[in-house]
Amino acid sequence: MGRRxxxxxxxxxxxxxxxxxxxxxxxESFLGEAADKDPTGLTGLLPNGGxxxxxxxxxxxxxxxxxxxxxxxxxxxxxPASYTLDELRALPQTRMVRDVQCVTGWRVPHxxxxxxxxxxxxxxAGVRSSAxxxxxxxxxxxYTESLTLDQAxxxxxxxxxxxxxxDLSHNHGGPVRLYxxxxxxxxxxxxxxxxxxxxxxxxxxxxxxxxxxxxxVGKSNGRDDEPTS
Amino acid sequence: xxxxxxxxxxxxxxxxxxRRFSRAERWVHRITAAxxxxxxxxxxxxxxxxxxxxxxxxxxxxxxxxxxxxxLPLPVLAGLASRAFRADMTHLNRWGPHDGVWLRKxxxxxxxxxPAAKFNAGQKLYAAWITGATLVMLGTxxxxxxxxxxxLVWRTSATFVHDWLALTIGIVLAGHIGMALGDPExxxxxxxxxxxxxxxxxxxxxxxx
Numbered sequence: 062m063g064r065r066x067x068x069x070x071x072x073x074x075x076x077x078x079x080x081x082x083x084x085x086x087x088x089e090s091f092l093g094e095a096a097d098k099d100p101t102g103l104t105g106l107l108p109n110g111g112x113x114x115x116x117x118x119x120x121x122x123x124x125x126x127x128x129x130x131x132x133x134x135x136x137x138x139x140x141p142a143s144y145t146l147d148e149l150r151a152l153p154q155t156r157m158v159r160d161v162q163c164v165t166g167w168r169v170p171h172x173x174x175x176x177x178x179x180x181x182x183x184x185x186a187g188v189r190s191s192a193x194x195x196x197x198x199x200x201x202x203x204y205t206e207s208l209t210l211d212q213a214x215x216x217x218x219x220x221x222x223x224x225x226x227x228d229l230s231h232n233h234g235g236p237v238r239l240y241x242x243x244x245x246x247x248x249x250x251x252x253x254x255x256x257x258x259x260x261x262x263x264x265x266x267x268x269x270x271x272x273x274x275x276x277x278v279g280k281s282n283g284r285d286d287e288p289t290s
Numbered sequence: 291x292x293x294x295x296x297x298x299x300x301x302x303x304x305x306x307x308x309r310r311f312s313r314a315e316r317w318v319h320r321i322t323a324a325x326x327x328x329x330x331x332x333x334x335x336x337x338x339x340x341x342x343x344x345x346x347x348x349x350x351x352x353x354x355x356x357x358x359x360x361x362l363p364l365p366v367l368a369g370l371a372s373r374a375f376r377a378d379m380t381h382l383n384r385w386g387p388h389d390g391v392w393l394r395k396x397x398x399x400x401x402x403x404x405p406a407a408k409f410n411a412g413q414k415l416y417a418a419w420i421t422g423a424t425l426v427m428l429g430t431x432x433x434x435x436x437x438x439x440x441x442l443v444w445r446t447s448a449t450f451v452h453d454w455l456a457l458t459i460g461i462v463l464a465g466h467i468g469m470a471l472g473d474p475e476x477x478x479x480x481x482x483x484x485x486x487x488x489x490x491x492x493x494x495x496x497x498x499x
Contacts, residue, residue: 063382063383063384063385063414063417063418064383064418065418066415066418066419066422067418067419067421067422067425068422069422070418070419070421070422070423070425070426071422071425071426073422073426074422074423074425074426074429074430074451074455077426077447077450077451077454077455078430078444078447078448078451079447081446081447081448081450081451082446082447084450085446085447085450107457114337114339114342115339115342115343116342116348117342117343117346117347117348118346118347118348118349119346119347121346122346165449166446166449166450232343270349271437271438282437283437283438283445284445284446
């Protein structure tokens with residue numbers, strides 16, 4: 062009897078694996094609707110309940126505001142720069158509405174981001190001909206990311222100041238984060254504080270730990286999600 | 291003489307304690323419980339946003355979670371070296387007609403004594419289910435850990451099964467712990483290895499007959 066229950070549980074687990082893609086789609090739409098009518102917010106805690114999840118690789122992240130935040134641009138550029146929050150806000154802003162796709166599976170549809178195109182900041186700094194990649198650093202003191210120069214110049218890559226039509230909150234990586242729309246969300250480094258133009262790509266934090274460096278949604282990390290951009 | 295009058299004296303005598311678990315079995319339970327506890331706490335820190343914000347250190351928490359999960363079956367495997375543990379595995383695996391009676395009475399909340407041998411039907415079901423569930427968690431966990439070893443589609447599915455089963459295990463585990471909290475003598479059995487004769491005859495009347 063006990064053995065049958067053990068085997069039965071294992072069988073159900075295997076069945077769950079097979080049925081997961083269909084079940085997951087059904088649950089996501091069901092829980093998505095339920096979450097709209099749920100005042101307690103408990104549905105958000107269920108798997109596939111929708112919404113963002115908070116991930117940080119350090120124990121605590123300092124808070125930065127108008128007076129303390131700086132974004133530096135250096136490396137292989139003619140004019141290294143340091144921007145305050147107000148200086149970034151004074152540059153032309155772009156608004157984009159795309160899906161956010163995390164490599165762990167969750168997806169948040171139609172999320173507006175607003176900020177300065179990375180290509181504009183690079184043009185202002187004057188990228189030298191020897192450059193080939195960008196390295197991003199963060200004021201959490203640990204996280205890093207990277208892009209090739211071609212990826213960084215795409216129109217759907219920005220230094221984001223606003224998300225969901227609100228100033229970026231601290232928990233979402235505010236006041237300034239990177240937003241790489243066509244790639245998995247770990248590329249969109251939170252708490253962005255440094256942009257360094259380099260010769261070659263140096264893998265970022267999670268990439269040192271096994272994630273793909275070229276993280277196109279649906280074409281990397283062994284996943285087949287709908288592209289986001 | 292009326293045996294009822296003798297009862298208190300007998301209960302206070304050392305012979306009134308009945309041996310239930312060997313030292314090896316108690317350690318298997320303790321280490322399994324500790325590893326399961328670490329799994330649950332780290333899982334909560336990875337999953338519940340408020341705890342994730344409080345704790346951070348994602349890479350470290352993931353590593354602790356992975357290793358505690360990987361080690362979780364080891365105490366039971368090591369326990370197989372103990373004769374008493376193997377004997378109890380046999381008890382847990384054997385299902386008699388009285389177990390059906392126990393389960394029906396429990397499900398319908400019929401008051402009064404329910405027939406059980408060394409383990410009651412609920413304990414047998416729990417033991418078997420948590421064994422299977424742990425193995426499913428181990429399998430799906432390994433698929434998520436060594437992402438390049440399994441075919442692509444499996445990984446999202448593994449995450450799906452791992453997440454929902456984790457939630458189920460959390461609920462069942464809370465029931466397991468809640469029942470232990472409600473029964474001090476059962477806890478004493480796992481702490482000291484022996485239980486009172488009176489408890490054994492009330493909760494497990496078919497055990498020693």
